[in-house]
Amino acid sequence: MEDKKIFIRGNEAVCYGALSAGARCYFGYPITPQSEIPEMMSKAMPEAGGSFVQAESELAAASMLMGAAAAGVRAFTSSSSPGVSLMQECISYMSGSQLPAVIVNMNRGGPGLGDIGSAQGDYYQATRGGGHGDYRTLTLAPSGCQEAHDMMIRAFDLAFKYRNPVLVLGDGVVGTMKEPVRLWTPSQINSHAAASWQVSGAAGREKHVLKSLYLLDGVLAAHNRKLQEKFAAMRAETEAECVETADASLVVVAYGSIGRIAKSAVRLLRSQGLKVGLVRPITLYPFPDKVLQDLAEHGKKFLTIEHNCGQMVDDVRLAIRGYADSDFHGHMPGAVPAMDDFIGPIEEAARRTA
Amino acid sequence: MNATPSLPGLVEGEELIFSPPRSLTPVPTHYCPGCHHGVAHRLVAELLDEMGLQEKTALISSIGCSVFSYNYFEVDALEAPHGRAPAVATGLKRARPDCFVFTYQGDGDLASIGLAEIMHAANRGDKISIVFVNNTVYGMTGGQMAPTTLLGQKTTTTPMGRISEDCGYPMRMAEIISGLDGTVYSARGALNDAKNIRQAKKMIRRAFEAQSTNSGLGFVELLAGCPTNWHMDALSSNKRIGTELIPVFPLGVFKDNGFAESGKGGGK
Amino acid sequence: MSLYSSAIIAGFGGQGIMLIGNLLAYAAMRQGLNVTFMPVYGVEMRGGTSSCTVVFSDEEIGSPIIRHPQGVIVLNQPSLERFQPRVEKDGFIIINSSLAQANQADTGRLRCFAIPANDLAEKLGNARLLNMVALGAYFKALGSLLPLESAENCLEQVSPGQSQSMLSLNAEALRAGYAEAKAL
Numbered sequence: 001m002e003d004k005k006i007f008i009r010g011n012e013a014v015c016y017g018a019l020s021a022g023a024r025c026y027f028g029y030p031i032t033p034q035s036e037i038p039e040m041m042s043k044a045m046p047e048a049g050g051s052f053v054q055a056e057s058e059l060a061a062a063s064m065l066m067g068a069a070a071a072g073v074r075a076f077t078s079s080s081s082p083g084v085s086l087m088q089e090c091i092s093y094m095s096g097s098q099l100p101a102v103i104v105n106m107n108r109g110g111p112g113l114g115d116i117g118s119a120q121g122d123y124y125q126a127t128r129g130g131g132h133g134d135y136r137t138l139t140l141a142p143s144g145c146q147e148a149h150d151m152m153i154r155a156f157d158l159a160f161k162y163r164n165p166v167l168v169l170g171d172g173v174v175g176t177m178k179e180p181v182r183l184w185t186p187s188q189i190n191s192h193a194a195a196s197w198q199v200s201g202a203a204g205r206e207k208h209v210l211k212s213l214y215l216l217d218g219v220l221a222a223h224n225r226k227l228q229e230k231f232a233a234m235r236a237e238t239e240a241e242c243v244e245t246a247d248a249s250l251v252v253v254a255y256g257s258i259g260r261i262a263k264s265a266v267r268l269l270r271s272q273g274l275k276v277g278l279v280r281p282i283t284l285y286p287f288p289d290k291v292l293q294d295l296a297e298h299g300k301k302f303l304t305i306e307h308n309c310g311q312m313v314d315d316v317r318l319a320i321r322g323y324a325d326s327d328f329h330g331h332m333p334g335a336v337p338a339m340d341d342f343i344g345p346i347e348e349a350a351r352r353t354a
Numbered sequence: 355m356n357a358t359p360s361l362p363g364l365v366e367g368e369e370l371i372f373s374p375p376r377s378l379t380p381v382p383t384h385y386c387p388g389c390h391h392g393v394a395h396r397l398v399a400e401l402l403d404e405m406g407l408q409e410k411t412a413l414i415s416s417i418g419c420s421v422f423s424y425n426y427f428e429v430d431a432l433e434a435p436h437g438r439a440p441a442v443a444t445g446l447k448r449a450r451p452d453c454f455v456f457t458y459q460g461d462g463d464l465a466s467i468g469l470a471e472i473m474h475a476a477n478r479g480d481k482i483s484i485v486f487v488n489n490t491v492y493g494m495t496g497g498q499m500a501p502t503t504l505l506g507q508k509t510t511t512t513p514m515g516r517i518s519e520d521c522g523y524p525m526r527m528a529e530i531i532s533g534l535d536g537t538v539y540s541a542r543g544a545l546n547d548a549k550n551i552r553q554a555k556k557m558i559r560r561a562f563e564a565q566s567t568n569s570g571l572g573f574v575e576l577l578a579g580c581p582t583n584w585h586m587d588a589l590s591s592n593k594r595i596g597t598e599l600i601p602v603f604p605l606g607v608f609k610d611n612g613f614a615e616s617g618k619g620g621g622k
Numbered sequence: 623m624s625l626y627s628s629a630i631i632a633g634f635g636g637q638g639i640m641l642i643g644n645l646l647a648y649a650a651m652r653q654g655l656n657v658t659f660m661p662v663y664g665v666e667m668r669g670g671t672s673s674c675t676v677v678f679s680d681e682e683i684g685s686p687i688i689r690h691p692q693g694v695i696v697l698n699q700p701s702l703e704r705f706q707p708r709v710e711k712d713g714f715i716i717i718n719s720s721l722a723q724a725n726q727a728d729t730g731r732l733r734c735f736a737i738p739a740n741d742l743a744e745k746l747g748n749a750r751l752l753n754m755v756a757l758g759a760y761f762k763a764l765g766s767l768l769p770l771e772s773a774e775n776c777l778e779q780v781s782p783g784q785s786q787s788m789l790s791l792n793a794e795a796l797r798a799g800y801a802e803a804k805a806l
Contacts, residue, residue, distance in 0.1 A: 007644070007651055007659070025449050051448035055441065056474035063438035063471065067414070067445025070432040075449060093435050144658075144686075177686045178644070178659035180651045199430040199446065201410035201453050209424045211415075211433035257686075264684030338689035 005180035010170060011036035011078075013145040013181050014104055015044060017152025018076055020185040023102070024050035025075035027064035029057060029083060032116040033172040034106035037078040058083040062090030062103075069099040070210050072191070072198030074156050078104035080172075081122050082113060084130075091165050092131030095227070096212030098197075100159035102152065103137075104168045106175035107256075109333035118172030118257060119333035123311035126169045127285040134224055136231045139167045139284040143260045145179035147282075153186055158237060160192040162230055169284060171307070173257035173336060240288035241280040244270060248277030250350045251295050253316050253326065254305040255281045258337070262305050265342040274350055284312070289319030296323035303327040303349040305342055327352070375399035377408045379428045388588025390545040390578035391419060394487055395426050397555045398458070401562055402429065407454045412446055414439045416468075418460035419493040437468025440475035443482040454565060456483040462492045465501040465525050472531065479536025479570040483561045486527060486573065489580040490599065497583030501525045504602055509583070524602055528575040532608035538570035539563075541607040544577040546595035550605070560610060569613035577603055625655070625680040627767055628688045629760070632673035632705050633697025633718070638753030642695075643674035645757060645780045649772035650678035658686035671700060678768075693763060695756050697739065698722055706732070714763045716803070718756055727806045734806040735759050742798050751795040758799020770800050 008016070011034055018026070018041075026041040038054060045052040051068075055061035061077045068075035079087060084105045094101055107122045109115040129135045138158050142148040148170060155166040199208050214220035243263055245251055254262040259280035266278045279295070281288050296302070296319070304313040304326045313328045320326065329345035331337040364370060374380065377399035385391045402408045411429040415421055417436035424431030434442040439457035447455045464472050464486050475482065491509055492498040498511040502524050506515040532540035539561050543554030557574045564572025577599050579591035586594065627650075631643050640661055647659040660675040675688050694709050695716040696702040702715075702722040709715055714733035717724050720740035727734035737759040743751035761770040774793045778784070781792070 005651065007648055007657070025445065027445060053444060053448060053478070056470055059438065060441040060444075060471055060474065063435065063441035064445030064448070066434070066438075067432065067442040067447070068449035069445075070442075071412070071446050071449035071453070073449035075445070089435050090438070093433075097433065173660070173686065176661060178647065178657075178661075179686075180657055199412045199432050199453075200450055201412065202428075202430045203409035207428060207430050209431045209433075211424065211431075213421060213433060260683075261685040261687060267684060336687055338687045339685045340689045 005182050007178055007180050008145060009036060009176055009178050010142070010145045010148045010174040011106065011176065012040055013149040014078065014152055014168070014170075015040045016181070016183055017149035018102070018156070019044060019048055020183065021074060021153040021156040022189045023074045023076050023156065024048065025065075025068040025073055026050070027053045027055050027061040027068070027075070027077050029055050029061050029079065031080045031083045033108060033118070033175050034078050034080050034104070036175075037104065058086035059089065062087035065101045065103070066090045066094050066099060069094060069101040070097070070199045072194035072200060074160075076102035076104065078106070080106045080108045081110050081119075084122065084125070088125070088131035091137060092129070092133050092135060093212055094165045095129070095135035095137065096133060097210045098163040099165070099210065100163050100194075101165050102155045102159055102168065103165055104170065107169060107171040115334060116172070117334065118307065118336050120171060120256060120258060120307040120311070121309075121333055122169065123284065123306070123308060126167050127287070127315070135227060136234075136285050137165045137167045138162065138234055138237065138286070139169050141169050141256045141282060141284050142174055143256050143280065144174065145177065145181045148174055149181050149183070157190060160190065160194060162234060163192075163197070164230065169256070171257050235286045237283055238286045238288045238290070239282040240291045241282060242291065243278040243280070245277035245279060245295055245300070247275060248300060249275045250277070250303060250346070251300045252276060252278045252303050252305055252346060253281070253292065253312070254278065255284060255312060258305060258307045258331070261337060261339055262342055264339040265346055268339065269343065269346060274347070276346060276350060281312070287315045287319065289315070292316060292319040293323070296320035300324065301349070303329060303346060305329045305331070305345070307331050307337065308333060375403045377402035377411075377428050379426055381425065383426055384422060385419065386582045388579060388581035388591050389419070390489070390576070391487065393545045393551060394485065394576055394578065395423065397551070397558055398485060399427060401555065401559055405559070405562060405566060407562070407566070410452060411454045411456070412450070414443045414446070414455065414457040416457060416459040416463040418463050420458050420460055420487065421494070423458050437463050437466070438471055439463065439468065440471040440480070440482065440484065444475050444478070444480045447480060447482050451481070454562075456485060456562070456565070458485045459487070460493065461486070461488045461490065461500040461502040465527050473534065476531050476534040476537045476571045476573065479538070481565050481568055481570065483565045483572045484574070485558065485561070486575045487578050488527070488575050488603065489578040490524070491580050491583045493580055493583055502527070502603075504598060526603060528573065528608050531573045536571055537573055537609055538611040538613055539572040540609045541573070542575040542577065542603060542605050544595055544600060544605055546577070546579065546592040553605070557607065560607075563615060564613060567613045569611065575603075577605075625767065627679070627693070627764065628675065628677045628691040629693045629695065630673055630675050630688065630691045630705055631695045631697075632671065632701035635672040637672070637697045638750065639672045639697065640674055641780060642753045642757040643676050645773055645776055646676050646760070647678070648776040648780055649768060650676075652776055653768060653772055655680055656683050658683050660686045673701070693760065695760050696722055697752070697756060702726060716756055716759045716763060718752065720752070724806060729806050733763065735763055735803045736806055737799055737803045739799065742802060743795060746791065746795055746798060748791060751792065754792050754795035755799035758796040758801075759803035761796070762800045762803040770796060
């Protein structure tokens with residue numbers, strides 16, 4: 001078959017997507033399971049006429065990202081859980097200073113050093129801001145390599161559209177698995193008027209100051225109100241994949257790599273006659289609560305499956321409150337689940353809710 | 355930003371024969387009486403004017419008393435997290451190599467929480483300039499011990515005076531930074547008298563030329579007074595710089611790789 | 623009936639497991655199929671055990687992680703012991719009989735093939751070709767699902783920079799494995 005697909009890891013797909021999106025700066029620090037990203041960028045970024053820096057720490061990588069973002073240049077960093085924790089300082093500053101940047105987290109096991117396997121324990125961190133203060137980061141959750149590629153292109157556009165950091169929350173499975181990926185480049189890149197705020201030398205205009213400190217009475221409150229309006233506007237970006245939900249009596253909710261593993265289980269059980277469907281949130285913040293609420297209004301029952309001890313299930317329950325509740329099945333970080341691990345829990349939930 | 359900002363206080367019939375640098379915004383500062391940040395700002399702004407850098411400058415401000423420096427410099431500016439200014443500057447410079455990027459940092463910011471960032475920016479030889487104001491104390495948070503606090507100096511966290519057994523020794527940053535191969539210029543000046551101020555300006559110029567000639571990282575440390583947290587008047591504070599600080603932090607140029615001077619070739 | 627196949631390839635690190643996993647995946651991709659390739663990575667850079675999972679299908683692939691594959695290639699004895707019990711009923715197993723006990727094959731439950739991959743590779747003049755020999759045997763077991771030529775045609779993409787003579791030796795090893803695989 002002659003198509004333009006290439007066979008690459010999720011980590012590589014992230015790089016190709018970023019380059020197609022016009023990213024011209026990458027700053028990062030090695031950590032498993034995403035070190036292919038800095039490795040690939042160290043070669044590809046200079047070739048694209050951009051800049052690569054292996055930072056001295058994730059603190060510094062995020063700081064460099066902030067500097068490049070302030071310059072109005074498309075820039076990104078990547079890491080995995082412990083490293084992303086270190087980046088939270090600058091992610092808060094970037095949101096507070098309204099700077100567009102993309103941060104990729106290939107989630108691994110935690111807490112602490114955890115392990116180097118896949119996990120989803122950073123859901124709270126990703127969707128609640130993650131650092132100090134009242135802010136949110138738009139969070140996209142790829143479930144495979146093509147999506148990882150495409151989401152990078154979307155992430156840069158969203159970052160500039162909302163002038164806010166965007167998180168691409170993958171995991172060890174998404175980062176290390178390989179799939180055929182169709183590479184494409186957006187026909188045009190929208191700068192969303194970055195020239196009107198960027199720090200690039202004030203020739204011929206008023207100076208631009210990008211900051212997050214507001215000490216005068218009432219100014220920080222106004223700033224926060226403006227940010228909250230922005231976060232509310234992000235709701236327009238909400239997206240979820242629905243699989244056979246229409247006639248389902250039980251809806252499984254799962255995201256990322258777990259979403260696709262659950263999809264296999266749902267399909268198998270469907271073939272055996274069980275009326276089960278799947279909702280896979282693609283944006284984790286904003287969360288697709290309307291989709292779930294609609295299903296709950298139609299009397300569906302819910303089972304949330306995560307590769308952690310229960311985080312997204314809170315958002316599911318918030319979305320369907322007043323209509324339904326959600327069961328929860330958590331696959332403990334430390335081992336990667338297969339489809340078989342979800343069959344029993346889904347069947348059991350279906351029985352309980354029948 | 356093309357016209358000289360209008361000055362308050364000029365009345366009819368008065369003629370303007372001398373004006374502040376265009377790179378300074380004509381507003382009062384929040385700095386305490388006798389504080390040397392104002393002097394340091396003035397020197398930096400004069401050089402941005404003289405070297406024709408104002409319109410391509412990006413200031414990276416830091417956390418500490420000088421956090422509001424973006425209100426006082428008439429240039430594009432970005433407020434960095436505490437200590438991270440050199441890394442932020444690296445990112446901005448890499449993104450826009452044509453910009454003139456400098457950080458303005460105090461001793462707590464640069465020598466304590468931001469030690470890793472300044473060391474690695476210098477070691478990478480990033481084409482950025484660092485203005486480091488050392489007044490041996492945390493100012494904004496209320497006079498706590500800094501990495502540069504002198505032995506025996508009383509601060510709000512060393513009430514009996516800094517003792518080396520508990521707190522180590524004052525760090526000589528200009529010397530430390532000069533030891534890194536990516537640094538092309540490192541010097542220490544002082545802002546306590548006219549002679550030293552003139553000398554300090556020459557040092558800042560060289561630190562800026564390190565970048566404008568695309569040579570490497572330029573670093574200048576400026577010994578400054580903090581009468582408020584030193585609990586003395588401005589004159590005594592100036593005097594202390596000479597009698598107590600300079601013996602520990604000797605003035606001088608610790609590294610100059612001999613890159614070209616501005617206007618004498620060797621870069622734009 | 624849709625086309626779907628899952629495989630785990632396992633052995634010692636250094637036996638070229640990731641390479642033939644990639645080759646299998648590439649071959650399927652070039653046939654226009656959806657493919658996933660999932661390596662199992664350890665903290666060590668060299669040595670230890672190594673495995674990967676390859677799934678291909680003409681439909682969208684859900685899970686890239688398979689506990690009970692339809693087929694396995696085991697290149698050493700520990701992998702035989704570990705993965706044979708996990709193969710789906712009526713699935714198949716390719717045993718490298720140079721390094722694993724072919725008489726332990728679970729012929730009652732599975733279609734079993736033995737291939738002396740190391741010995742054949744040495745006969746071909748390069749011991750490192752054992753992985754290709756084993757993959758050739760795997761294609762035999764796959765039957766009409768995927769033709770052996772699809773793998774031969776992808777050798778160059780999977781091992782870029784290889785000399786033409788090395789590529790044809792690899793192809794020869796694939797064919798040898800296909801020809802010599804013995805149903806137990």
